[in-house]
Amino acid sequence: MTEPIVNDLTIQAATVNGSGSQTANLVLTRAIFKMGVPVAPKNVFPSNIEGLPTWYQLRVTPEGYMARSDRVDILVAFNAATWRDDLGTVRPGGVVIHEESYSTADARTDVTYYAVPFSKLAKSKIPNETLRKQLANMIYVGVVAGVLSIPWEAIEHGVKRQFLSKPKAVQVNLDAVKVGLDYWQDNFSKQDPYRLEPMTGVVEGKALVEGNQAAALGALMGGVTVAAWYPITPSSSLCEYLIAYSDRFRTDAKTGEKRIAVVQAEDELAAVGMAIGASWAGARAMTSTSGPGISLMAEFAGLAYYAEVPVVIFDIQRIGPSTGLPTRTSQGDISFAYTISHGDTKHLVLLPGTVEECYEFGRDAFDYADRFQTAVFVLSDLDLGMNLWMTPSFSYPDKPFDRGKVLSKADLEKLGGEWGRYQDVDGDGITYRTLPGTDHPSAGYFTRGSGHDEHARYTERADAYARNMDRLSKKFETARKALPAPVTDESAGSAIGLIAFGSTNAAVVEARQTLVEAGRPVDYMRLRALPLSVEVAEFVERHEHVYVVEQNRDGQMFDLIKLALPPDLTGRLRSIRHYDGQPIPAEAITEPLLQSEAVAI
Amino acid sequence: MSATLNRVGLPRDAYKGAATTLCAGCGHNSITNHMIKALYELGIEPHLLAKMSGIGCSSKTPAYFVETAHGFNGVHGRMPSLTTGAQLANRQLIMLGVSGDGDTASIGLGQFMHMIRRNIDCTYIIEDNGTYGLTKGQFSATADLGSVQKKGAVNTFQPIDPCAVALALGCSFVARSFSGDGKQVVPLIKAAIAHRGTAVLDIISPCVTFNDHDGSTKSYSWVKDHEESIADVSFIPFFEEVHVDYEPGTVRDVTLHDGSHILLKKLGEDHDPNDRRAAMHVIEEGRAAGHLVTGLLYVDPDSDDFATTEHIPSTPLKDLAEGQLRLTQDEFAQFMSEFA
Numbered sequence: 001m002t003e004p005i006v007n008d009l010t011i012q013a014a015t016v017n018g019s020g021s022q023t024a025n026l027v028l029t030r031a032i033f034k035m036g037v038p039v040a041p042k043n044v045f046p047s048n049i050e051g052l053p054t055w056y057q058l059r060v061t062p063e064g065y066m067a068r069s070d071r072v073d074i075l076v077a078f079n080a081a082t083w084r085d086d087l088g089t090v091r092p093g094g095v096v097i098h099e100e101s102y103s104t105a106d107a108r109t110d111v112t113y114y115a116v117p118f119s120k121l122a123k124s125k126i127p128n129e130t131l132r133k134q135l136a137n138m139i140y141v142g143v144v145a146g147v148l149s150i151p152w153e154a155i156e157h158g159v160k161r162q163f164l165s166k167p168k169a170v171q172v173n174l175d176a177v178k179v180g181l182d183y184w185q186d187n188f189s190k191q192d193p194y195r196l197e198p199m200t201g202v203v204e205g206k207a208l209v210e211g212n213q214a215a216a217l218g219a220l221m222g223g224v225t226v227a228a229w230y231p232i233t234p235s236s237s238l239c240e241y242l243i244a245y246s247d248r249f250r251t252d253a254k255t256g257e258k259r260i261a262v263v264q265a266e267d268e269l270a271a272v273g274m275a276i277g278a279s280w281a282g283a284r285a286m287t288s289t290s291g292p293g294i295s296l297m298a299e300f301a302g303l304a305y306y307a308e309v310p311v312v313i314f315d316i317q318r319i320g321p322s323t324g325l326p327t328r329t330s331q332g333d334i335s336f337a338y339t340i341s342h343g344d345t346k347h348l349v350l351l352p353g354t355v356e357e358c359y360e361f362g363r364d365a366f367d368y369a370d371r372f373q374t375a376v377f378v379l380s381d382l383d384l385g386m387n388l389w390m391t392p393s394f395s396y397p398d399k400p401f402d403r404g405k406v407l408s409k410a411d412l413e414k415l416g417g418e419w420g421r422y423q424d425v426d427g428d429g430i431t432y433r434t435l436p437g438t439d440h441p442s443a444g445y446f447t448r449g450s451g452h453d454e455h456a457r458y459t460e461r462a463d464a465y466a467r468n469m470d471r472l473s474k475k476f477e478t479a480r481k482a483l484p485a486p487v488t489d490e491s492a493g494s495a496i497g498l499i500a501f502g503s504t505n506a507a508v509v510e511a512r513q514t515l516v517e518a519g520r521p522v523d524y525m526r527l528r529a530l531p532l533s534v535e536v537a538e539f540v541e542r543h544e545h546v547y548v549v550e551q552n553r554d555g556q557m558f559d560l561i562k563l564a565l566p567p568d569l570t571g572r573l574r575s576i577r578h579y580d581g582q583p584i585p586a587e588a589i590t591e592p593l594l595q596s597e598a599v600a601i
Numbered sequence: 602m603s604a605t606l607n608r609v610g611l612p613r614d615a616y617k618g619a620a621t622t623l624c625a626g627c628g629h630n631s632i633t634n635h636m637i638k639a640l641y642e643l644g645i646e647p648h649l650l651a652k653m654s655g656i657g658c659s660s661k662t663p664a665y666f667v668e669t670a671h672g673f674n675g676v677h678g679r680m681p682s683l684t685t686g687a688q689l690a691n692r693q694l695i696m697l698g699v700s701g702d703g704d705t706a707s708i709g710l711g712q713f714m715h716m717i718r719r720n721i722d723c724t725y726i727i728e729d730n731g732t733y734g735l736t737k738g739q740f741s742a743t744a745d746l747g748s749v750q751k752k753g754a755v756n757t758f759q760p761i762d763p764c765a766v767a768l769a770l771g772c773s774f775v776a777r778s779f780s781g782d783g784k785q786v787v788p789l790i791k792a793a794i795a796h797r798g799t800a801v802l803d804i805i806s807p808c809v810t811f812n813d814h815d816g817s818t819k820s821y822s823w824v825k826d827h828e829e830s831i832a833d834v835s836f837i838p839f840f841e842e843v844h845v846d847y848e849p850g851t852v853r854d855v856t857l858h859d860g861s862h863i864l865l866k867k868l869g870e871d872h873d874p875n876d877r878r879a880a881m882h883v884i885e886e887g888r889a890a891g892h893l894v895t896g897l898l899y900v901d902p903d904s905d906d907f908a909t910t911e912h913i914p915s916t917p918l919k920d921l922a923e924g925q926l927r928l929t930q931d932e933f934a935q936f937m938s939e940f941a
Contacts, residue, residue, distance in 0.1 A: 164939075206941075207937065207940035207941045208940060208941075209940050213940075217936070220926075220927075220928070221927050221928065221933075223921075223923065223926040223927065225690070225918035225919065225921060225926065226686055226689050226690055226918060228682075228685075228686065249928050249932065250926070251912075252914075255912075255914075256912050257912050257913070257914045258911065258912045258913060258914075259914070259918065259921055259925055259926060260918070261689040261908075261911055261913055261918065263685070263689070263719075263911075265682070265715075266711060266712070266715040267711070269679065269682070269712075270679070270681075270682040270685075270711075270712055270715065271682075272682075273675070273676075273679045273681075273682025273683050273685075273686065273712070274682045274683070274685045274686035274689070275686055276675075276682075276683060276686060277653075277673070277675075277682060277683035277684060277685060277686025277687040277688075277690070278686030278687060278689055278690040278918075279686070279690075280673055280683070280686070280687060280690075281651070281686065281687035281688075281690035281691045281694065281919060282690055282691060282917070282919030282920075283686075283689070283690030283691075283918050283919045285686060285690070299676050300676060300679065303675060303676050393937045393940075394937060396930055396933050396934075397927065400923055401923055434671075435671075435691075435919065436648075436651045436671035436687065436691065436694055437648060437649060437671075437691050437693060437694055437917065437919075438648060439646075439648045440648065441647070441648075441669050442669070443648060443669075443671070444647065444648065444667075444668070444669045444670045444671045444672070445671065445672075446663070446664055446671075446672040446673075446674065447671070447672065447673045447674065448672075448673075448674040449674065449675065449676060450674065457619075458664070
C-alpha cells in the first residue's frame with residue numbers, strides 16, 4: 001500500500017434527491033467535524049423534489065480550506081443512473097464504494113472498489129419498512145466510517161446532533177450506520193491509503209453555519225420587524241430561518257404576540273412593496289429573494305432610491321439569465337443590483353464574503369438603510385447561503401441601532417416646525433425625515449416617486465430636479481466612505497494583486513497558498529461593498545497586474561472597477577471568471593493566473 | 602365667526618389639502634370634498650392618518666385633503682403592498698388608500714386581490730371612471746362592454762367589477778357609490794374607516810374630459826339615470842348616541858367593532874348586508890337590468906384583520922427598542938453554541 005493520506009481527501013456521495021441522502025451526508029459531516037477535522041461541504045442538488053441525481057461533496061483538508069475541489073478521492077455511488085459518469089470523476093488511486101449490483105465490468109482498474117449490497121442489507125437488516133428507504137442512506141455512512149476509521153463516538157455525535165429535535169430517531173439511525181460498519185468490518189480489508197485522524201488546531205471554537213442562517217440571525221439582531229418574501233431558491237431558507245428564530249425569540253410566551261411580522265407575499269413585487277411601506281412607516285423592514293425576484297423589484301427599487309425610503313433587500317444569487325439554473329451558484333447580479341431601476345439610479349450593495357459577514361452585514365444593513373434612507377442590497381449567493389461553513393462564533397453587537405436622521409415631535413417643536421424633507425441641512429446629502437404618527441402639525445409630508453422639491457412638494461421645475469439629483473449623488477458619496485472598507489492583505493509584497501469578493505474568497509484563500517508554493521505570492525484585496533472604496537484605485541496603483549476574480553461570465557466587477565480607475569491604471573487589470581454554476585475552485589484562479597504571468601514574463 | 606371644531610378640536614379647514622390640479626368638474630374633486638367632510642366629522646387626528654395611493658389622476662388626490670397628514674404616492678398598482686407594510690409597522694395608523702380603476706383593476710389587480718385576501722385593515726377607495734385620464738382617454742378594465750370611447754371606439758371586453766371581485770374573495774366590507782351622491786358617499790367613507798379590515802368602496806367618478814359623453818356608462822348623466830340605491834345609509838360614530846326614529850322592520854343596524862353603527866333604511870327590496878351571496882345576487886340583478894346598484898353591499902363587522910390574525914401587538918412595531926428586538930447576551934451565546 002502507498003503512503004497513508006490523512007485528513008486530506010474529498011468524499012463525493014452521488015445519490016438520488018428526495019431519498020433522505022442529505023441527512024446521511026450531514027451526519028457524516030458532523031461526525032468528521034467532531035473529530036477536530038476541518039470540513040467543507042458542498043451540496044450540489046437539482047431543481048426537483050424527488051428522483052433526480054444529487055451530489056454531496058465533503059472536502060477535508062488539514063488547513064481547513066473551504067472552497068470546492070474538483071478532486072474526488074472517495075466516491076459513494078448510490079445512484080445507478082449516474083454510476084458510470086460518477087466513476088469517471090474519481091482520481092486515480094481513489095476509492096469507490098458502490099452498490100454491489102452496479103457493474104464494474106470494463107470499469108476502471110486504477111481505483112479501489114468496495115462493493116456493498118446496500119439494498120439487500122437494507123431489506124434484511126432494517127425492519128422498519130416505512131423508514132427503510134431513508135435509513136438505507138445511513139448504511140453508507142457506516143461503510144465510510146469503516147473505510148476512514150471514524151470513531152464510533154463521533155458517529156454518535158453526528159446522529160444525535162442531526163436529530164436534535166427528534167431524539168426518537170437517533171437509535172434507528174445509529175442501528176442503520178452499524179449495519180454498514182459491520183458489513184465493512186466483516187467483509188473487507190483496507191486496500192486504500194485514505195484515513196481520518198482526530199486533530200486539533202483548526203476547528204476549535206468554530207461552528208457549522210449556513211449563510212442564510214447567519215443572515216437571518218443578523219436581521220433579527222439588526223432589529224427587523226417586518227419581513228416580506230416570496231419563496232425562491234436559494235433564498236427561501238433565509239426567511240424560513242427568520243420565522244423559526246422569531247417563533248423562539250420574538251414571541252411573547254403568554255400572549256402569543258409577535259414582535260415581528262413575516263409575510264409570505266404574492267410575488268416579489270409585493271414583497272418589496274410591503275418592506276418599503278413598512279420602512280416608510282418607521283419599521284426596520286426587509287425582503288429576501290434571488291435573481292428573478294430582484295428583476296421584479298426593479299421599479300420599487302427606484303422608488304426607494306428617489307423617494308429615499310430605507311429598505312434591506314437580500315439577494316441570494318443563483319445562476320441566470322432568466323430561470324437559469326435555480327440550484328446553482330453565481331455572482332451574476334452585481335451590476336444589475338448596483339443600478340437596478342430606470343433613470344439615474346444606484347444602490348448601496350454589501351458583499352459578505354463569509355458566513356460571519358452574512359451575520360454582520362445582515363445586521364448592519366438596517367443601520368445603513370436608515371442612515372442613508374435608501375435601498376441596501378445584501379448580495380450573498382447559493383454557495384454561501386445554503387452550504388454549511390466553518391465559522392468562528394459571531395460577536396454580540398457592540399453598538400445600538402443607528403436609526404438615522406429622524407425628527408421626533410420634540411425635534412419639530414425645537415425647530416418651530418420649520419423643516420424640509422429633502423433639505424440638505426448638514427451638507428452630507430442626507431436629509432431628515434419624520435415618521436407617520438408623529439404628533440406635530442408640521443410632521444406630515446407627501447412621499448412620492450415623482451419630481452419633488454426640498455419640501456416634498458410636486459414640481460416639474462428643471463432646477464429643482466437637477467438640484468435634488470445632485471444631492472442624491474452627494475449622499476451616495478457620503479455612503480461610499482461609510483460602508484465596510486475592503487479587507488487588504490499585502491503581506492506578500494507582490495507586484496501582483498488579486499481582487500475578489502463574496503464566496504469567491506474561499507477559493508482565493510486557498511489559491512494564494514498554492515501561489516506561494518509556486519513561487520508567485522500575490523496580494524489580496526477583498527471588496528465588501530459598492531460603491532467602490534477609493535482604496536481600490538490605490539491598491540491597483542501599488543500593483544503591476546491586478547486580477548479581478550468573480551463568478552460570472554462578463555466580469556461585472558471587473559467593469560465596475562475599470563470605470564472607477566483613472567485611465568492610466570485600467571491596463572493593469574486582468575479578469576478571471578468562473579461561471580459554470582459550481583462554486584469556484586482554487587485551480588480556477590491559480591491556473592489562469594500562472595499562465596498569464598508566464599506569458600507576461 | 603369662529604369655525605365649528607370637531608371632537609379633536611379641529612376646524613373643517615384643518616382637513617383641506619393643496620389646491621386640486623385635476624380638471625374642473627372631475628368626479629374625483631367631489632370625492633375629495635366628501636373625504637374632507639367625513640374625516641372632519643369623524644374627528645380623525647391628522648397625524649394618525651396615512652394617505653396611500655398608486656399612480657393616476659385618482660392617486661394624485663391624497664395631496665388635496667388633510668395636508669398635514671403623511672401621504673405616500675407610490676408606484677402604479679402597488680398601493681396595497683405599501684399599505685400592508687405600513688399597517689404592520691404601525692397598527693395605530695388609519696390607512697386610507699385612494700386608487701383608480703386602472704390602478705386597481707388592471708396593473709394592480711393582483712395586489713388588490715391579495716390585500717383583500719389578507720384583510721388588511723384599510724379603506725380602499727376606487728375613483729372609478731372607466732378610462733385612463735392622464736394618458737388621454739384609453740379604456741380601462743372597468744369600462745362596460747359596448748361602452749363608447751370619446752372618439753367612437755367601442756369596448757369589446759367584459760368589465761372587471763371591483764365589487765364582484767372583492768366579494769368573491771371574501772372581502773369584509775364592499776360598497777359602491779357615485780361621486781355625485783354625497784349623502785351616500787360620506788357615510789360610506791366613515792363606515793369604511795370605522796370597519797376593521799379591508800373596506801372596498803368603488804365610487805363611480807365621471808371623467809369630464811374623456812368619458813362624459815353619450816355612449817359612456819360612467820358619465821354623469823348615465824349614472825344619474827341608472828343609479829339604484831339599495832338602502833339609505835347613515836353612519837353614527839361610536840362617540841355619538843343612536844337616536845333615530847324609525848318604524849320597526851324598515852331599518853337595519855350594523856354595529857361595527859368600535860361601537861359605531863351603520864343604519865340602512867330600506868328603499869325597495871330588503872337587502873341583508875351580512876349576506877355575501879345576496880350581495881352577489883344584487884350586483885348581478887342590477888347588471889342584467891342595466892342599473893348601477895349602489896350602497897353598502899356587504900359587511901362582516903366581526904372579521905379579524907391581518908395584523909390581528911398575525912398576532913401583531915397594538916404597540917407599533919416601529920417603536921420597539923433594541924431590548925425587545927435583540928436576543929440577550931445569554932440567549933445569543935446559547936444560540937451560537939447550538940451551531941457547534
